[in-house]
Every structure is written in structure tokens, then in C-alpha cells.
Amino acid sequence: xxxxxxxxxxxxxxxxxxxxxxxxxxxxxxxxxxxxxxxxxxxxxxxxxxxxxxxxxxxxxxxxxxxxxxxxxxxxxxxxxxxxxxxxxxxxxxxxxxxxxxxxxxxxxxxxxxxxxxxxxxx
Amino acid sequence: xxxxxxxxxxxxxxxxxxxxxxxxxxxxxxxxxxxxxxxxxxxxxxxxxxxxxxxxxxxxxxxxxxxxxxxxxxxxxxxxxxxxxxxxxxxxxxxxxxxxxxxxxxxxxxxxxxxxxxxxxxxxxxxxxxxxxxxxxxxxxxxxxxxxxxxxxxxxxxxxxxxxxxxxxxxxxxxxxxxxxxxxxxxxxxxxxxxxxxxxxxxxxxxxxxxxxxxxxxxxxxxxxxxxxxxxxxxxxxxxxxxxxxxxxxxxxxxxxxxxxxxxxxxxxxxxxxxxxxxxxxxxxxxxxxxxxxxxxxxxxxxxxx
Numbered sequence: 001x002x003x004x005x006x007x008x009x010x011x012x013x014x015x016x017x018x019x020x021x022x023x024x025x026x027x028x029x030x031x032x033x034x035x036x037x038x039x040x041x042x043x044x045x046x047x048x049x050x051x052x053x054x055x056x057x058x059x060x061x062x063x064x065x066x067x068x069x070x071x072x073x074x075x076x077x078x079x080x081x082x083x084x085x086x087x088x089x090x091x092x093x094x095x096x097x098x099x100x101x102x103x104x105x106x107x108x109x110x111x112x113x114x115x116x117x118x119x120x121x122x123x
Numbered sequence: 124x125x126x127x128x129x130x131x132x133x134x135x136x137x138x139x140x141x142x143x144x145x146x147x148x149x150x151x152x153x154x155x156x157x158x159x160x161x162x163x164x165x166x167x168x169x170x171x172x173x174x175x176x177x178x179x180x181x182x183x184x185x186x187x188x189x190x191x192x193x194x195x196x197x198x199x200x201x202x203x204x205x206x207x208x209x210x211x212x213x214x215x216x217x218x219x220x221x222x223x224x225x226x227x228x229x230x231x232x233x234x235x236x237x238x239x240x241x242x243x244x245x246x247x248x249x250x251x252x253x254x255x256x257x258x259x260x261x262x263x264x265x266x267x268x269x270x271x272x273x274x275x276x277x278x279x280x281x282x283x284x285x286x287x288x289x290x291x292x293x294x295x296x297x298x299x300x301x302x303x304x305x306x307x308x309x310x311x312x313x314x315x316x317x318x319x320x321x322x323x324x325x326x327x328x329x330x331x332x333x334x335x336x337x338x339x340x341x342x343x344x345x346x347x348x349x350x351x352x353x354x355x356x357x358x359x360x361x362x363x364x365x366x367x368x369x370x371x372x373x374x375x376x377x378x379x380x381x382x383x384x385x386x387x388x389x390x391x392x393x394x395x396x397x398x399x400x401x402x403x404x405x406x407x408x409x410x411x412x413x414x415x416x417x418x419x420x421x422x423x424x425x426x427x428x429x
Contacts, residue, residue, distance in 0.1 A: 019197055023192055037187065096370050117194055119189055
């Protein structure tokens, strides 16, 4: 693999990149633009998406498209979870992570699974 | 091709539909599949803000502007999934999305389940990259089955499943089992419109699979720990495996079973029957409430002064 995968759970960024391109192409038809200069994605830290893999796949799928050569900006959103033992929201770095306060695993992920296209710079 | 798992979205084939799809699905703009479900975009709301003053640019140079998208990357799939879910609810059909690694015993489990359910109508959608071997095995049990070959694709998506559902003649209040491509990674993200994802883990795999592939175990509501008839021959810690699954998903239900010996199958069948009863009861409830509403309106019409 060309990049270092820091997570144990690689998601398939290629399919996701195709989803991004579909949203861009839909927007291009509705908003009548012919070229995309930059794309902002919001990616949660617990979404399982590897930013480097996403960047690699984005370049591959957007070749010969309206978004060819566009700059990809990834906005990382923090992971949060609800600890059932502490009864409060705490930061999480992994979906199977322990509570940083009590060390328990009775955790429900409440934020950080986002995978969204936020906005585009177009012309 | 996908750098993590080798998937690609081309070459999808659904039995009995191949020729139709070729001309129907590829559009001049390169968009696939956009004809059949135009409503998929309804949820979208976009606002464009033309932030650049148009007059300040030289002729021939279009002004740069920002377009707000604010949409989930999987929005399209989710819209198709919602449409599938709606169609299933209208018919009172209980649908499950069965996910696992290759070789966990999904197809054998399905064949046994169908046999044990007896007269209960069951339909199966089989997802594999190639061949119709699995659908052939299911059809041999007498159940309806349709094969989707995803080609290089590593998962089923809601659009493919919608097409496959249209090809099957699904009975009201029946059971639909969708056997996903054997893969513990990608299918986790793709909602197909099912009531539950059911993850199958066999005891010949590692106990730590739930924490190695947490997304899948988090997405599933039920884990079937399969092949427990082999436990005497293995050094497998059942409690450790269940502990790892609960660490990722505290609410996951676990059923230990063996399709070969039949152990635990009663509990699994009870889960299926509960689900089917709930799905058909929910449908009946909406039919009853509509009937009650019609009766109410008719009474009002009769009472209305002429």
C-alpha cells in the first residue's frame, strides 16, 4: 500500500470518493458550473475514513470530470461518545475505545462518524 | 479500483436484468442509474452564494463562487435505502442484511434456516463478485433467490437491491434475506433498507474480529456466532469474542449456533418469527388506521348538510 494506514478498520475510500463525485456532478447540473477548484469534506475521526486514502481515491475518480485537479480539503471532526458509567459525553479516538475518565467500555459513539461534502469553490 | 479492497463500481449484473441495464443505466454525462429513482435527490437542499462580483472579471473568465452542499457522502445510497425500506414496510416484509467474512457459513446457515422455516415464504438476494453458485444453492431449497454479481464491487448498495427486489415476486408478510458480499469492511457503511444488519462470525475465525472490524460490529444489531459444533476441536474463547463485540457495540445481541448440528437454531428462528410478526403487525396497523380514517370521513360526508 502506498500510504500508512493508522487504523485497523479501513473503509473503502474509492466508493466514498465516487459518492463525493456524484454529489459534485449533481450540483454542477443544478448550479451550472463547469469546473471545481476546491472541495471541502467533513470527515469524523470515528468514520473509519483514512484522509490520505480519500485524497488518493479522490484524485483517481475525479480525473476527466468536472472536479479534475480540484484541491481537496478535509476538515476533521472530533470523536465523542457517551459513557454510560460516567453519564457524560467524553472524547473518543477509536470506536472501540475506552472512556478516558473511568476506563470502561460502556460507550456509545455520539459524534465523529460524519462523512459530508460541505462546500465547493467553483467557476 | 479501490486501494483498500480492490472494489470498483462497474460491471454490476443482476440476474435476468443484464441486457436491460446496459442501455438504460449509462447516461451521456457519465452518471449511472439516475433514471429510475429521480426522487433520490429530494432531500437535497443546496444554496449557492455568488460571492464574487460578476462585473469585476475580464470577459471569458467566469467568476469563482462557493456552492454549499452540506450532504452526506452516502446521501444517494441512503435515499435509495429509504425507498426500499418504505416498499418493504408497505408489504409487511421483514428484511435482514447478512454480513460476514467469506467462509463464515452464511449460505449454509441460510439453507438450513429456510428448511426449518418450512412453509414460511422466504426470498433471498445473493451478493457475490462472480458466479451464481450461492443463488443456485438457495434455489435448491425451494426458496426464491436472485443473484447480484457486483463485478469488482466489494459490497451491495441500496440501488442494486432495489432492482433485485423488483425482480423477485415478494409475498406480503414474508422474510427477505440479503446475503451481502463476504467482506467485514465495506458493507458496514451501506444501508440497504433492511430492518437489521446481522453479522455472522464463525468460531474458526479470531476472537478479536469485532475490534479489528469495529464498524461492522457497531452497525449490526445481532451477532450470530456460528459453527459452535467445532468448539471441542478449537481453542476459542467464546466469552472473549462476545466481550470484544460488546466493547464495540454494547447493545449487540448474540446468538450462538451451529447450522450443521442445529444447536441454537431455535433462538435464531424465534428472532426471525418475532421480526416477521412485528413487520406484518406494523403493516396491519397502518392499514387499520387508514380504514378507520376512511370510515370517519365517510360518516362526516353523510352527516354533511346537502
